[in-house]
Amino acid sequence: MRLSIRQIRYIKDVAQFGSILAASEALHISASSIVAAINLAEGELGTALFERRPSRGVVATPAGEKFVRAAQMLLTAEAEFERTIATLKTRNKPSSEIRIGCFEPFGSLFMPDLIQAYVGRGGVPNVSLFEGDQNELHNWLVSGTVDLVIAYDIGPSFNGNVTPICQVPAHVIVAADDLLASRKAVSLREIADRPLVLLDLPHTGSYLLALFDGLELHPRIAFRTRSYTTVSRAVAAGFGVSVGNTSPLSIAEHDDDGIVRLQLVDKLVSPTLVIADSYGADKPDFVRSFINTAQELFLSSGRRLSS
Known part of the structure; x- marks a missing residue:
């Protein structure tokens, strides 16, 4: 097929969100780009992938469901490929910079303390901090813009290895x-x-x-x-x-x-603070050190994962 990996991801996200507009907003791309990807796929397959429902979004047809399942397998394989390549590039190469993505409010709440603790225990001294919303963090991690992200476990799942840090009750x-x-x-x-x-x-x-x-x-x-x-x-x-x-x-x-x-006092479900990276089990030392620092710092402040 003439579809690019990016266009396949667009179609998968439309099925996930149930709406072209919602997928457009989440991915920060134009709705016309998503529609073009769907039209191209449907033209090549000779069948509709989605049933359009005015004012109610879209729903995948049986053919669309098969396409999305295949797309998910392809995208998972792509993410694994990128993790492997990233590991080959960084496993034995000392890093002079760590690129951290964080949920925007964390920047003023605790990131300076966390980064100071990380550098103080021998971490990489040059830090680039990218502050954004959950969607931006997801995109930065997938694209390799950042080495890791620290965020909540809400919104889009991160395509990488996720380490839970602590519960964060409202x-x-x-x-x-x-x-x-x-x-x-x-x-x-x-x-x-x-x-x-x-x-x-x-x-x-x-x-x-x-x-x-x-x-x-x-x-x-x-x-x-x-x-x-x-x-x-x-x-x-x-x-x-x-x-x-x-x-x-x-x-x-x-x-x-x-x-x-x-x-x-209300009994509410608490989100979890997590660190996601793209290296899987083969984390470079500078990433593993940052995760360990975060775990120790939050534990010492009295915050922990529920048992």
Whole structure:
């Protein structure tokens, strides 16, 4: 077939997301490029891969399901090939730089502390930090732009070896002068009627709102932003309360930026903080050292995987 690996991935992602528009947004490419890939494949196969449903996305036909299964095998083999080649290039070659991708809010919360600890124990001194959303991290890892990523286990799965670091349960963020600030813990029901400041990054916003949906609560979103720093400042300024997962490694009762973090008493599923790399079992020493540093640092701060 004349399809490229990239076009095959487009078609696989359309089946995964159930929508050309959703796949376009997740992959950060135009919908027309995806449509062109589908049309090319359907033209060569002489059959439809998707049934178009106006206003309801698409659903794979039986032929489409077979295509997607074959595509997944091909893409898995491609990822394994890239991991093997990367290992051959780096296994015996000292690295002068480590390229780290991190979920954007982590940059201001704990990445400087983590990188300082890594360099302090003999890690690569030259660090390039790429801060992005879950989709960008996935694309950077697959393309080889970064050596590893540190992120949540939500959104697109990473095509690589994933090491779980710790659980990150959700918590509530309120202004330091809020009436709730003197509390140690609250429930989502107690804040459901308050204006909500939402960290509206891909997958993150829907995950946070799903916490309320699971309890049949419907918060009023008063402030949306893609910046965690802006979330904190908006809460401190009185725009509303917020819900987050990760906090600074040295957790103080009152943050320096005028906010307070309160535990949630609700029984909620916690995402896991993970480090994903493309090397599999043959990790170069500089990558293995970074993972070990992260595990030790989060464990020493009292955060661990649930038993």
